[in-house]
Amino acid sequence: MSRPVALPGEPPVDHDLAAAHGLTRDEFDRIRALLGRTPTYTELGVFSVMWSEHCSYKSSRRHLRMMPARGERVVQGPGENAGAIDVGDGWLAVFKIESHNHPSFVEPYQGAATGVGGILRDIFTMGARPVASMDSLKFGSFDHPRTRYLLSGVVAGIGGYGNCVGVPTVAGETMFDPAYNANILVNAFCLGLVRRGELLSARASGVGNPVLYVGSATGRDGIHGASLLASAEFHATSESKRPTVQVGDPFTEKLLIEACLEAAKTGAIVAIQDMGAAGLTSSSSEMAGRGGLGIELDLDRVPLREPGLTPYEILLSESQERMLIVAARGRVGELEGIFTKWDLHAVEIGRITDDRRWRVRAGGKVVADIPVAALTDDAPLYDRPAAPPPKPATAPRTTAAAPSASEALRALLASPNVASKRWIFRQYDSIVQSNTVVGPGGDAAVLRIKGTHRGLALTVDSNPRACAIDPYLGAVATVCEAAINVAAAGARPAGITNCLNYGNPERPEIMWQFIRGVEGIRDAALAFDAPVVSGNVSFYNETEGRAIPPTPTIAVVGLLDDFHQRVTQFFSHPGDLVLIVRTGRPQLAASEYASLFGPDGDALGPIDLARERALAEGLVDAAQAGLISSCHDVSDGGLAVALAEACFNPEGPLGAELALAPGFDTARELFGEGRSTVVLSAPLESVVRLTERFRTAGLEVIAGGRVTRPTRLRIGSVIDEDLLELREIYERALPGRIGDR
Amino acid sequence: MKWGVVTFPGSLDDRDTLHALREVMGQEAVSLWHKDQSLGGAQCVVLPGGFSYGDYLRCGAIARFSPIMRSIARFAGDGGLVMGICNGFQILCEAHLLPGALTRNRSLSFICERVTLRVENSHTPFTRAARQGELLRLPIKHGEGLYVAPEEELRQMEERGQVLLRYVGADGVPSDAANPNGSTRAIAGVANQRFNVFGLMPHPEHAAEPMLGGEDGLRIFQSIIESAG
Numbered sequence: 001m002s003r004p005v006a007l008p009g010e011p012p013v014d015h016d017l018a019a020a021h022g023l024t025r026d027e028f029d030r031i032r033a034l035l036g037r038t039p040t041y042t043e044l045g046v047f048s049v050m051w052s053e054h055c056s057y058k059s060s061r062r063h064l065r066m067m068p069a070r071g072e073r074v075v076q077g078p079g080e081n082a083g084a085i086d087v088g089d090g091w092l093a094v095f096k097i098e099s100h101n102h103p104s105f106v107e108p109y110q111g112a113a114t115g116v117g118g119i120l121r122d123i124f125t126m127g128a129r130p131v132a133s134m135d136s137l138k139f140g141s142f143d144h145p146r147t148r149y150l151l152s153g154v155v156a157g158i159g160g161y162g163n164c165v166g167v168p169t170v171a172g173e174t175m176f177d178p179a180y181n182a183n184i185l186v187n188a189f190c191l192g193l194v195r196r197g198e199l200l201s202a203r204a205s206g207v208g209n210p211v212l213y214v215g216s217a218t219g220r221d222g223i224h225g226a227s228l229l230a231s232a233e234f235h236a237t238s239e240s241k242r243p244t245v246q247v248g249d250p251f252t253e254k255l256l257i258e259a260c261l262e263a264a265k266t267g268a269i270v271a272i273q274d275m276g277a278a279g280l281t282s283s284s285s286e287m288a289g290r291g292g293l294g295i296e297l298d299l300d301r302v303p304l305r306e307p308g309l310t311p312y313e314i315l316l317s318e319s320q321e322r323m324l325i326v327a328a329r330g331r332v333g334e335l336e337g338i339f340t341k342w343d344l345h346a347v348e349i350g351r352i353t354d355d356r357r358w359r360v361r362a363g364g365k366v367v368a369d370i371p372v373a374a375l376t377d378d379a380p381l382y383d384r385p386a387a388p389p390p391k392p393a394t395a396p397r398t399t400a401a402a403p404s405a406s407e408a409l410r411a412l413l414a415s416p417n418v419a420s421k422r423w424i425f426r427q428y429d430s431i432v433q434s435n436t437v438v439g440p441g442g443d444a445a446v447l448r449i450k451g452t453h454r455g456l457a458l459t460v461d462s463n464p465r466a467c468a469i470d471p472y473l474g475a476v477a478t479v480c481e482a483a484i485n486v487a488a489a490g491a492r493p494a495g496i497t498n499c500l501n502y503g504n505p506e507r508p509e510i511m512w513q514f515i516r517g518v519e520g521i522r523d524a525a526l527a528f529d530a531p532v533v534s535g536n537v538s539f540y541n542e543t544e545g546r547a548i549p550p551t552p553t554i555a556v557v558g559l560l561d562d563f564h565q566r567v568t569q570f571f572s573h574p575g576d577l578v579l580i581v582r583t584g585r586p587q588l589a590a591s592e593y594a595s596l597f598g599p600d601g602d603a604l605g606p607i608d609l610a611r612e613r614a615l616a617e618g619l620v621d622a623a624q625a626g627l628i629s630s631c632h633d634v635s636d637g638g639l640a641v642a643l644a645e646a647c648f649n650p651e652g653p654l655g656a657e658l659a660l661a662p663g664f665d666t667a668r669e670l671f672g673e674g675r676s677t678v679v680l681s682a683p684l685e686s687v688v689r690l691t692e693r694f695r696t697a698g699l700e701v702i703a704g705g706r707v708t709r710p711t712r713l714r715i716g717s718v719i720d721e722d723l724l725e726l727r728e729i730y731e732r733a734l735p736g737r738i739g740d741r
Numbered sequence: 742m743k744w745g746v747v748t749f750p751g752s753l754d755d756r757d758t759l760h761a762l763r764e765v766m767g768q769e770a771v772s773l774w775h776k777d778q779s780l781g782g783a784q785c786v787v788l789p790g791g792f793s794y795g796d797y798l799r800c801g802a803i804a805r806f807s808p809i810m811r812s813i814a815r816f817a818g819d820g821g822l823v824m825g826i827c828n829g830f831q832i833l834c835e836a837h838l839l840p841g842a843l844t845r846n847r848s849l850s851f852i853c854e855r856v857t858l859r860v861e862n863s864h865t866p867f868t869r870a871a872r873q874g875e876l877l878r879l880p881i882k883h884g885e886g887l888y889v890a891p892e893e894e895l896r897q898m899e900e901r902g903q904v905l906l907r908y909v910g911a912d913g914v915p916s917d918a919a920n921p922n923g924s925t926r927a928i929a930g931v932a933n934q935r936f937n938v939f940g941l942m943p944h945p946e947h948a949a950e951p952m953l954g955g956e957d958g959l960r961i962f963q964s965i966i967e968s969a970g
Contacts, residue, residue: 251795
């Protein structure tokens with residue numbers, strides 16, 4: 001064993017330096033025990049990123065195991081760069097969602113852009129061509145002075161990157177709430193397609209196999225992004241962390257996509273991983289670790305943007321658009337040829353060894369020599385204490401005069417959380433690659449798979465207000481909402497990926513929220529038989545000791561046997577009857593109505609998962625049988641908003657009427673949320689079959705609605721509004737808030 | 742007929758154009774690499790949308806120096822049909838194969854949406870399958886589509902009928918509200934004086950299938966097929 005050398009000018013390594021690197025006293029002692037000596041400065045940096053929460057999942061790992069990850073369709077569960085499910089006709093869908101919260105708060109354009117770039121690489125590193133992106137965004141209130149700046153920057157960053165790499169952004173969600181004033185959320189999803197049998201892995205094999213560095217050169221950007229930015233709370237001085245944010249180059253990423261996919265076809269790639277968080281360090285040690293092997297790297301061969309980078313900097317750089325490849329011996333030239341064609345670096349920088357050590361040389365000297373397992377499997381694993389917070393005093397009931405139903409509807413349509421997000425999604429290319437059957441603005445996006453009849457439905461959802469009241473039920477409700485969204489489009493929920501955004505896990509109440517959230521996702525995923533194949537945990541979403549509400553973001557991928565059977569949310573035939581099908585009575589707790597007009601109740605009733613699943617199945621069956629003209633999931637704003645949205649057909653607006661049963665609790669029924677409810681339209685001859693089908697499944701069906709040609713929305717005697725006016729409110733609200741024309 | 746679709750580094754809609762030509766229209770189409778000189782015997786060369794070289798400088802400013810552009814200029818000079826879509830339009834302007842230039846959208850942001858276009862001159866190789874004044878629904882997706890040219894040149898272009906497509910409202914009339922990017926005279930597509938080079942910001946290849954945005958884009962491709970045939 002070679003003993004690594006300290007380099008001239010490096011600071012002495014002690015507890016204080018370890019603490020400055022975000023390592024605890026216990027963790028530092030453990031490193032010394034694992035090495036049998038004090039680490040060098042370079043090694044300390046390496047441990048600090050690999051043992052960071054962001055890379056090691058040390059607080060979450062033991063809980064994540066409880067989520068269902070197996071299923072008939074699952075080809076790759078958690079543990080690789082992304083999960084994969086079999087979608088039929090020889091195709092696999094590879095997908096994952098990941099956070100880029102802190103970088104986006106510090107530098108919104110580059111933070112969001114590199115979030116997109118990073119998740120794309122997680123997909124094409126699996127050999128899959130990225131075909132669709134989605135984003136879940138949470139901003140503070142519009143009254144907060146930074147919100148407009150952050151919103152504009154994040155949206156421009158997502159567009160700037162996604163548009164330039166040619167991956168359509170097909171769906172998303174955006175919420176504004178004061179709870180995110182000081183810690184926004186940017187969660188980016190990507191899905192790719194690969195032929196069965198062509199899936200690549202990040203598991204090294206073959207002692208002596210060469211290790212190839214491909215893509216951009218390494219610079220000083222993003223050093224300690226994983227440890228100091230992503231794995232620590234925010235403070236007033238967090239702006240000073242701007243240099244830890246990486247800078248994206250989508251043009252290089254586009255070349256890297258084409259080159260990697262071309263290289264994948266050669267069969268010369270043994271293993272490949274993105275140099276994402278913790279860059280060269282994590283990609284090399286993780287690939288070796290998965291294969292139970294060792295790896296040697298020579299930093300003198302790494303392409304650099306500028307001379308003079310230290311080993312510490314090279315190993316920790318998070319420069320973007322770089323990949324590490326374990327190549328089959330004797331085939332390096334072939335791979336180099338492909339990357340050179342695309343004007344990218346491709347340099348052999350090391351080889352796979354059998355001694356299970358991660359050994360790094362620079363200037364002819366060994367600068368790090370660490371057992372691979374110490375960086376991966378033997379990283380700390382915590383069972384942090386969890387305890388529910390003391391029950392807060394019951395929120396006072398509103399005493400303000402309740403608005404009329406018409407006033408409430410107008411106010412809801414003007415709320416940025418309900419209003420049209422067109423200002424955002426028109427800045428994204430949603431049609432490139434010619435697969436987008438249903439684009440942004442609806443319940444779920446629908447893509448076709450070329451050369452087949454198959455379709456994929458995609459949606460991303462979250463419900464932090466419900467999670468704040470009850471982190472378990474809120475998580476259950478989020479999965480239900482996402483699953484019903486894809487079912488409304490006619491697709492069977494088939495797979496889940498999640499991004500779990502929480503506060504500081506060292507606080508027992510946060511850990512409790514997290515565990516309850518995971519339990520909720522587990523139970524709902526089991527109910528829909530939709531395994532969780534990938535995901536990401538983002539802790540430390542808090543500033544000055546104030547955490548965000550628990551925010552598990554759920555993306556569901558659904559399958560359509562035939563994309564021609566996709567259902568959209570828009571009423572399309574005057575004279576069609578309108579049915580409302582639901583799994584239970586809505587409630588005002590955690591609703592947008594309650595946030596506008598005062599709290600109303602702080603308890604969420606139980607959710608009947610059997611009925612939720614029955615609703616999803618009933619919707620898919622109805623779509624396949626061609627019984628329905630439209631289907632829209634009721635979400636933010638409740639039933640009245642959903643009826644209005646169903647009328648806003650871009651091909652030409654229509655109207656709707658709905659009779660109300662006597663004794664109707666107007667506010668709760670028209671504006672409540674929290675139970676899966678859909679608004680269907682169907683021709684008269686289908687309605688009897690539909691009603692019987694849903695009632696037999698234990699669902700409540702409310703009839704008495706009709707699609708009309710006159711563009712008015714009439715609900716009982718309480719709402720009679722001109723839909724063109726409502727649409728104007730709905731479309732103008734967000735640009736108005738932003739101050740755009 | 743035989744088509745050639747160029748791929749520059751950063752081209753994005755090259756695959757979509759090939760898909761529309763081959764799979765939807767049953768045409769023979771070859772992919773042309775920007776470093777090559779050969780046009781593969783194509784009767785019409787398409788420069789597709791995308792961000793050639795990242796467009797970090799000025800859109801199309803670097804792509805015009807790609808080796809294949811010399812061949813394309815020669816081909817156009819010999820009367821060959823060339824069509825530039827979006828980034829391809831920008832490249833053709835940078836290469837002076839088309840008049841004018843494309844600058845940042847009035848809103849200063851990228852816009853992806855379906856727009857209505859009016860066919861201003863149906864007597865050209867690129868529009869002959871459409872009726873004069875016909876309205877087409879095509880998507881745009883660009884950040885730099887605001888067309889500009891010197892006033893005198895614009896006047897002459899209009900006189901000669903070089904403006905082939907204009908942004909209009911659903912009523913077929915140009916208006917400020919119906920002009921998505923602030924283009925001068927609501928210009929969406931122009932031809933050269935010989936009418937063998939055509940550039941347009943909207944994407945006909947993304948309006949080629951009924952389930953994916955309609956089929957109005959086929960009018961453009963059909964026109965070219967009729968002209969070459």
